[in-house]
Amino acid sequence: MIARNWTLKDWAFPLVVLGGAALLAPLPAVAGSYWMALLVNILMYSVLATAWALFSGPTHYVSLATAAFFGLGAYTMAFLGEKLPLPLVYPAAALIGAVVATVVGLSTLRLSGVYFVIFTFGLAELVRQLVTWGEAKFGGTVGRFVFIDVNQQGIFWMLLGLLALVLLVGYAIQRSRLGWALRAIGEDETVARHSGIDTTVSKVAVFVVSATFMTVVGAVMAPRWTYIDPSIAFNPIISFQVLIMALLGGAARLYGPILGVVPLAILFEILQANFPNSFSILLGLTFLVIVYFVPNGVVGLIDQGRDKIARAVGRRPHPAE
Amino acid sequence: MQPLIELHGVSKSFGGLKAVAGLTASIPRGEVVGLVGPNGSGKTTALNLITGNLTADSGAIVFDGRNIERQGAHRIARAGIARTFQLVRVMPTMTLAENVAIGAMFGAQPCSPAEAQERALPLLARVGLAARADQRAASLTYIDQKRLELARALAAHPQLLLLDEWLAGLNPTELKDGIALIASLARDGLTIVMVEHVMDAIRALCSRCIVMNAGTKIAEGTPAEALADPDVVKAYLGDDDA
Ligand SMILES: Nc1ncnc2c1ncn2[C@@H]1O[C@H](COP(=O)(O)OP(=O)(O)OP(=O)(O)O)[C@@H](O)[C@H]1O
Ligand SMILES: [Mg+2]
Numbered sequence A: 001m002i003a004r005n006w007t008l009k010d011w012a013f014p015l016v017v018l019g020g021a022a023l024l025a026p027l028p029a030v031a032g033s034y035w036m037a038l039l040v041n042i043l044m045y046s047v048l049a050t051a052w053a054l055f056s057g058p059t060h061y062v063s064l065a066t067a068a069f070f071g072l073g074a075y076t077m078a079f080l081g082e083k084l085p086l087p088l089v090y091p092a093a094a095l096i097g098a099v100v101a102t103v104v105g106l107s108t109l110r111l112s113g114v115y116f117v118i119f120t121f122g123l124a125e126l127v128r129q130l131v132t133w134g135e136a137k138f139g140g141t142v143g144r145f146v147f148i149d150v151n152q153q154g155i156f157w158m159l160l161g162l163l164a165l166v167l168l169v170g171y172a173i174q175r176s177r178l179g180w181a182l183r184a185i186g187e188d189e190t191v192a193r194h195s196g197i198d199t200t201v202s203k204v205a206v207f208v209v210s211a212t213f214m215t216v217v218g219a220v221m222a223p224r225w226t227y228i229d230p231s232i233a234f235n236p237i238i239s240f241q242v243l244i245m246a247l248l249g250g251a252a253r254l255y256g257p258i259l260g261v262v263p264l265a266i267l268f269e270i271l272q273a274n275f276p277n278s279f280s281i282l283l284g285l286t287f288l289v290i291v292y293f294v295p296n297g298v299v300g301l302i303d304q305g306r307d308k309i310a311r312a313v314g315r316r317p318h319p320a321e
Numbered sequence B: 001m002q003p004l005i006e007l008h009g010v011s012k013s014f015g016g017l018k019a020v021a022g023l024t025a026s027i028p029r030g031e032v033v034g035l036v037g038p039n040g041s042g043k044t045t046a047l048n049l050i051t052g053n054l055t056a057d058s059g060a061i062v063f064d065g066r067n068i069e070r071q072g073a074h075r076i077a078r079a080g081i082a083r084t085f086q087l088v089r090v091m092p093t094m095t096l097a098e099n100v101a102i103g104a105m106f107g108a109q110p111c112s113p114a115e116a117q118e119r120a121l122p123l124l125a126r127v128g129l130a131a132r133a134d135q136r137a138a139s140l141t142y143i144d145q146k147r148l149e150l151a152r153a154l155a156a157h158p159q160l161l162l163l164d165e166w167l168a169g170l171n172p173t174e175l176k177d178g179i180a181l182i183a184s185l186a187r188d189g190l191t192i193v194m195v196e197h198v199m200d201a202i203r204a205l206c207s208r209c210i211v212m213n214a215g216t217k218i219a220e221g222t223p224a225e226a227l228a229d230p231d232v233v234k235a236y237l238g239d240d241d242a
Helices: A008-024 A033-059 A066-080 A086-108 A113-139 A152-175 A177-187 A189-194 A199-225 A236-249 A256-274 A276-293 A297-312 B043-050 B073-079 B096-106 B113-126 B142-155 B172-187 B199-205 B223-228 B230-237
Strands: B005-014 B017-027 B032-036 B058-063 B081-083 B160-164 B191-195 B208-213 B216-221
Touching: A008 A152, A033 A066, A033 A152, A033 A177, A033 A199, A033 A236, A033 A256, A066 A086, A066 A113, A066 A199, A066 A236, A086 A113, A086 A199, A113 A236, A152 A177, A152 A199, A177 A189, A177 A199, A177 B096, A177 B113, A189 A199, A189 B073, A236 A256, A236 A276, A236 A297, A256 A276, A256 A297, B005 B043, B017 B043, B017 B216, B032 B043, B032 B199, B032 B223, B043 B058, B043 B160, B043 B191, B073 B081, B073 B096, B081 B142, B096 B113, B096 B142, B113 B142, B142 B160, B142 B172, B172 B191, B172 B199, B191 B199, B199 B223, B208 B223, B208 B230, B216 B223, B216 B230, B223 B230
Parallel strands: B032 B191, B032 B208, B081 B160, B160 B191
Antiparallel strands: B005 B017, B005 B058, B208 B216
């Protein structure tokens, strides 16, 4: 239906995504357990940051709710993992994420700018406190063991599949009227409304898609930990890391966040291994350096470089300049 | 024939300030109507109430036979009312063509992104910006941004076009072109309400003129009649305006 008048150029992105996934799929056969752990980490943040940018990239609504949805997914696995057949737990997590995101979206997306940021941050804390309270009251303990038989390879393949899916969904949204509506909202929400865009429906729809991916990532990752408690699953650092990674890569392009995830996941791994006590400070410093020196992300640097080369070889400069 | 839009006792206050106080007016189809009045008399607020940017405290607004005073801005836009803003608003990092495409895609005759971008080009040509279709809107001068706003509004296929001081700040040559452009839109059958301080433009373009002061209508008629009204003269001299 969408694909009726697609040209070869339109197929390039989906083909690269599927080809890339096919190339990466055999990695577990050759990677040792240290490298697998790093790869899983990179894939996890790639899905989270791409999902984050799906909504926050075009609209410029900065969300710090990543940890809330990620944690919800992890807890869905912890609760249901031994009660339901595993293939049903992931859709259940997706559904829970979607429902919560709809409620949150409808109640907060009327807020603008900084109020939205603060609310989403508060949301993660609120959910964490609710889960802590519920566990203490009804479960008798605060933490939980997650004994679910999914190995590192299984997690790797699920995350790889999710990454391909989130990129393809993002591509479809970007090219649709919905994608244009989101960009218009990011540019000037008043103009968007006066041009006939139902801004609330557009924002909530994509917020829900984004949050659903984050929730499923949480469910996929939970078995890796064997033990979770609310401070692990709803760790606000996750929200900040995803934000930094997406900003470093650049949220203006679908593939942008991944360009930020790869170097930062490696950097954070090194920092956490060597300076566990000052990790938060170093995270903050990284944040400052990125915002100061790479304000438009790696994607912005690539565009700049391309313009420079184009000018050097005497072609017309980038028209959008 | 039924008027295209009617306002019945529409009011809006900001805190204690009555910006629009019981405004009643009707705009016939196919006419260019001037909306004038001293600074702060409530003209922009009236446009904001019509387009759903603000919600009236009381009163009714009937557009094409339907009440729109409780509809959201996006529904009103889709119903066929388009506007420009007194303080120009463009989508700065989008290209000119994209700005206009947004108007076409979600307006009264919604269409696909591809078709919207095609529809954008003739409209950019109409306001004299065709050569810069691929530039970013932020790179335009203030005056050109106003032209772009007009093209975006027209892209929505409106029945009613609201212009808020669209001619302000133009030099004499630009003013002449601007007036000719609005006249050509009127010849195409578009109904236009123009808020304007440039009285020469009102006289040249408008069949009728509504004068506001302190949130209400104080005179109405042909521009010559309305502007000669003693109340209007007094309002502009300022001894009536608290
Ligand atoms: N959002 C707002 N909040 C508070 N007061 C407002 C708001 N918008 C307008 N006003 C006030 O309402 C009154 C009417 O303003 P409005 O902008 O409608 O006047 P106007 O006739 O368009 O004036 P101008 O010719 O200067 O554009 C003014 O006193 C203005 O300060
Ligand atoms: Mg005004």
